[in-house]
Amino acid sequence: MNLAIVQQTYIVESRELLRDMESALLRLEKSPQDAEAITAVFRAAHTIKGSSGAVNFDAIVTFTHAMESVLDTIRSGKASIDSGLIALLLACGDHLSSLLDCLAADDRNAAFEHVRAKGESLLGELGIRLGSAPAPSGAPREARVERIGGATVASADWHISLRFGRNLLRNGLDPLSFIRYLANLGKIGQVTTVFDAMPAAAEMDPESCYLGMELSFSGAVTKEAIEDVFEYLREDCQIRILPPHSRIADYIDLINALPEDKARLGELLVKSGALTQRELDEGLRAQAQGAARKIGEILVGQGAVQGELVDAALEKQDLIKKNRAIESSFVRVRADKLDELITLVGELVIASAGTALAARRAGDVDTIEAASTMGQMVEEVRDRALKLRMVPIGETFNRFARVSRDLCRELGKEVEIVLTGTETELDKSMVDRIADPLLHLVRNAIDHGIEPAALRSERGKPAAGKLHLNAYHDSGSIVIEVSDDGGGLDRKRILERALERGLVAPGHTPGDDEIHRLIMQSGFSTAKTISNISGRGVGMDVVKRNIESLRGTLSIDSVEGQGTSFTMRLPLTLAIIEGFLVGVDRSSYVVPLEMVVECLELSAEDRARIAESGYINLRGEVLPLLRLREVFEVAGGAGKRENIVVVSYAGQRAGFVVDALLGEFQTVIKPLGRLFEQLSGISGSTILGNGEVALILDAPALVERAMGAEAANGFSKAEEQVQPQ
Amino acid sequence: MTINIEAGPAGRRKVIVQGSLTIYDATDDKMRMLQALDDATELEVDLSSVAEMDTAGLQILILVKRESIATGKPLRVTGHSETSLDVLDRYNLASYFGDPVVITRPERRKSRRKGRR
Numbered sequence: 148m149n150l151a152i153v154q155q156t157y158i159v160e161s162r163e164l165l166r167d168m169e170s171a172l173l174r175l176e177k178s179p180q181d182a183e184a185i186t187a188v189f190r191a192a193h194t195i196k197g198s199s200g201a202v203n204f205d206a207i208v209t210f211t212h213a214m215e216s217v218l219d220t221i222r223s224g225k226a227s228i229d230s231g232l233i234a235l236l237l238a239c240g241d242h243l244s245s246l247l248d249c250l251a252a253d254d255r256n257a258a259f260e261h262v263r264a265k266g267e268s269l270l271g272e273l274g275i276r277l278g279s280a281p282a283p284s285g286a287p288r289e290a291r292v293e294r295i296g297g298a299t300v301a302s303a304d305w306h307i308s309l310r311f312g313r314n315l316l317r318n319g320l321d322p323l324s325f326i327r328y329l330a331n332l333g334k335i336g337q338v339t340t341v342f343d344a345m346p347a348a349a350e351m352d353p354e355s356c357y358l359g360m361e362l363s364f365s366g367a368v369t370k371e372a373i374e375d376v377f378e379y380l381r382e383d384c385q386i387r388i389l390p391p392h393s394r395i396a397d398y399i400d401l402i403n404a405l406p407e408d409k410a411r412l413g414e415l416l417v418k419s420g421a422l423t424q425r426e427l428d429e430g431l432r433a434q435a436q437g438a439a440r441k442i443g444e445i446l447v448g449q450g451a452v453q454g455e456l457v458d459a460a461l462e463k464q465d466l467i468k469k470n471r472a473i474e475s476s477f478v479r480v481r482a483d484k485l486d487e488l489i490t491l492v493g494e495l496v497i498a499s500a501g502t503a504l505a506a507r508r509a510g511d512v513d514t515i516e517a518a519s520t521m522g523q524m525v526e527e528v529r530d531r532a533l534k535l536r537m538v539p540i541g542e543t544f545n546r547f548a549r550v551s552r553d554l555c556r557e558l559g560k561e562v563e564i565v566l567t568g569t570e571t572e573l574d575k576s577m578v579d580r581i582a583d584p585l586l587h588l589v590r591n592a593i594d595h596g597i598e599p600a601a602l603r604s605e606r607g608k609p610a611a612g613k614l615h616l617n618a619y620h621d622s623g624s625i626v627i628e629v630s631d632d633g634g635g636l637d638r639k640r641i642l643e644r645a646l647e648r649g650l651v652a653p654g655h656t657p658g659d660d661e662i663h664r665l666i667m668q669s670g671f672s673t674a675k676t677i678s679n680i681s682g683r684g685v686g687m688d689v690v691k692r693n694i695e696s697l698r699g700t701l702s703i704d705s706v707e708g709q710g711t712s713f714t715m716r717l718p719l720t721l722a723i724i725e726g727f728l729v730g731v732d733r734s735s736y737v738v739p740l741e742m743v744v745e746c747l748e749l750s751a752e753d754r755a756r757i758a759e760s761g762y763i764n765l766r767g768e769v770l771p772l773l774r775l776r777e778v779f780e781v782a783g784g785a786g787k788r789e790n791i792v793v794v795s796y797a798g799q800r801a802g803f804v805v806d807a808l809l810g811e812f813q814t815v816i817k818p819l820g821r822l823f824e825q826l827s828g829i830s831g832s833t834i835l836g837n838g839e840v841a842l843i844l845d846a847p848a849l850v851e852r853a854m855g856a857e858a859a860n861g862f863s864k865a866e867e868q869v870q871p872q
Numbered sequence: 873m874t875i876n877i878e879a880g881p882a883g884r885r886k887v888i889v890q891g892s893l894t895i896y897d898a899t900d901d902k903m904r905m906l907q908a909l910d911d912a913t914e915l916e917v918d919l920s921s922v923a924e925m926d927t928a929g930l931q932i933l934i935l936v937k938r939e940s941i942a943t944g945k946p947l948r949v950t951g952h953s954e955t956s957l958d959v960l961d962r963y964n965l966a967s968y969f970g971d972p973v974v975i976t977r978p979e980r981r982k983s984r985r986k987g988r989r
Contacts, residue, residue: 316895316926316927316928317895321926321927321928322927323926323927323959323962326962327962337964338962338963338964339964340963340964340965340968342931342934342938345931345934345935345938348906348935348938348939351902351931351935353895353898353899353901353902353928353931353932353935354895354898354899354928356927356928356931357931358927358930358931358963360963
């Protein structure tokens with residue numbers, strides 16, 4: 148096995164587990180009684196520990212072990228959950244994450260040195276937690292600590308398992324005296340005596356002892372004290388003492404170690420109250436898949452246990468099996484393999500377009516039909532392939548639960564975060580790239596949007612602010628909304644700032660759109676104080692640019708005093724788009740189809756006019772025009788006829804003047820080389836069916852340029868090309 | 873200690889244990905009780921006169937009970953003395969010896985308590 152790959156998998160899985168742990172911790176913070184959440188945290192820590200051990204990553208093993216010990220005290224009810232503990236555990240999760248970072252770092256040792264101090268201080272805190280956990284008086288610490296994980300039983304009693312030696316009675320010892328002595332130390336609960344070892348009547352030696360006992364015991368004693376009771380028996384008896392809340396696995400070990408029939412022992416333990424049926428079934432299942440069911444059936448067959456109990460256990464077992472089935476229906480695939488597939492499918496789309504073109508040229512009906520059938524299939528393959536990369540946005544959203552929690556702590560605000568539409572899917576590469584802009588919006592909303600509790604109650608709002616993250620699909624795009632019920636955009640303040648910075652002419656009253664555009668200006672901030680969260684003025688402009696680089700849009704809806712809503716609209720995928728092919732001279736360009744509103748012919752009179760004014764009158768509205776021929780400095784005069792493609796973006800319209808309209812086109816986006824990255828007006832390239840390259844127009848940038856040109860009306864082209872970066 | 877065996881009608885036997893039921897006579901007790909079970913169609917073991925009983929004694933009772941189950945001959949243990957009941961209770965085996973004991977036990981305890989008063 149390739150170690151590097153194993154390690155890679157380990158890191159990925161551990162990160163997933165850490166995320167699970169984090170969300171479970173956050174749940175736990177809200178409802179400390181959530182036993183499932185506790186188990187989830189525990190399970191995550193335990194699994195990480197296990198796999199860390201497998202890859203020899205001792206730093207994490209030690210650390211998770213300490214976490215587990217603390218978690219165990221919670222789970223067994225010895226310690227309770229408070230916000231300090233949650234904060235500590237969250238910090239521990241962060242530390243684990245940075246330890247994983249270390250593993251990935253080039254210079255591991257240096258990286259470890261870097262986080263060592265943090266780890267030690269956390270370990271110290273965990274130790275304090277462990278020490279301060281109210282332990283039953285005198286109970287030995289090591290009895291708790293030595294338990295290293297796995298589900299534990301609910302029973303709060305000691306369990307003592309005894310198999311007396313054959314010669315016990317002959318040596319003048321009677322088990323009864325020890326049991327009586329034990330009764331002085333505490334309360335003996337359920338006792339079950341087993342005499343399976345007793346041979347047939349003829350062989351049975353009445354002076355030998357054939358008995359064994361399973362008994363539960365409660366009392367504030369140490370394990371040593373119990374051991375002392377049976378001191379004299381130790382030599383030739385099998386004595387097993389399980390502390391309260393032992394791991395189920397310990398009981399299973401016990402069952403395995405004892406000579407009696409396993410099903411019968413299981414029944415005994417259930418009867419003696421040491422194990423619940425569920426615990427037993429779970430434990431046996433963990434030990435040997437399939438065997439558990441059989442034991443359940445045996446137990447019922449003997450009438451030993453209530454049917455419902457076993458039913459419940461089996462039901463749970465089925466559920467677990469089902470979960471496993473779901474798990475196994477997932478295949479973990481390396482992202483680059485998927486990318487290769489998508490690239491190939493892209494090529495296939497291009498090849499298919501080429502075939503269709505060739506068929507049309509050849510004019511052979513059969514070939515054309517075959518090509519068209521193939522084209523349909525290819526389209527389907529393309530859709531399916533793209534869907535492979537789709538992931539629900541929920542995971543990204545969940546990250547913000549933590550962010551908002553930490554932020555609220557820092558700011559002393561109370562914000563409830565509501566997530567909806569978490570199952571909405573979008574391209575994996577998009578998920579990674581919208582995380583930052585989203586994070587910014589969330590921070591902004593909590594820092595600026597939602598008012599302090601005092602102000603909120605003054606305004607008659609509930610003290611806790613509400614931050615709503617929502618996502619849904621809308622005609623080929625995904626829409627993500629970040630809305631808060633805070634104070635809304637402070638129009639007056641924004642305007643003041645804009646005047647100060649000379650962004651708005653004095654006396655001019657800008658509309659809402661303009662106000663919204665102002666806050667997206669680079670360096671624009673209305674924050675009265677700069678916090679380390681936001682207010683530095685680097686923000687909205689970056690968010691906007693990030694979103695636009697994904698061919699998305701950002702719109703703002705704000706009602707003063709009632710809240711602000713940011714709406715992000717993004718294409719579902721970055722790999723393939725529906726394009727509209729246009730021609731200028733002999734070159735082809737692609738406009739994203741969703742932005743094309745209409746196409747019209749440029750009339751002769753308009754042609755004359757636009758040479759001077761740069762716009763036309765489209766049904767009573769001013770439509771700024773951009774001649775692609777000029778923008779891209781295509782040599783040669785205009786063609787005989789020219790057409791206008793009306794493009795709409797973010798509520799603004801502009802017309803691109805082109806020579807020819809070539810129709811819809813499945814566009815596989817190929818990134819431009821690094822050399823062309825700074826090129827404005829072009830966002831990518833694609834290959835046409837005939838093998839030629841077509842450039843994909845950066846429509847948003849071009850629309851903006853057209854608007855700018857209209858506003859400046861007659862500014863030189865050089866200035867037009869200066870784009871805000 | 874002595875074990876008296878009384879023959880009843882229709883092959884019934886009643887074993888009356890007097891004094892002690894302990895390891896000291898265990899070998900003898902075992903043989904006699906098994907013999908009694910062998911001879912009987914139905915066996916009653918009267919423990920009312922048991923003043924001393926230990927684990928070995930209990931084992932003999934267990935053995936006889938097991939044999940009775942195996943041979944299908946009814947065995948009843950009756951008249952538990954306080955000592956014998958204590959042993960059965962410590963090992964929580966009263967129920968193993970059959971329904972009559974389980975049902976009578978709580979009553980017995982009550983009556984025992986009353987008696988003490």
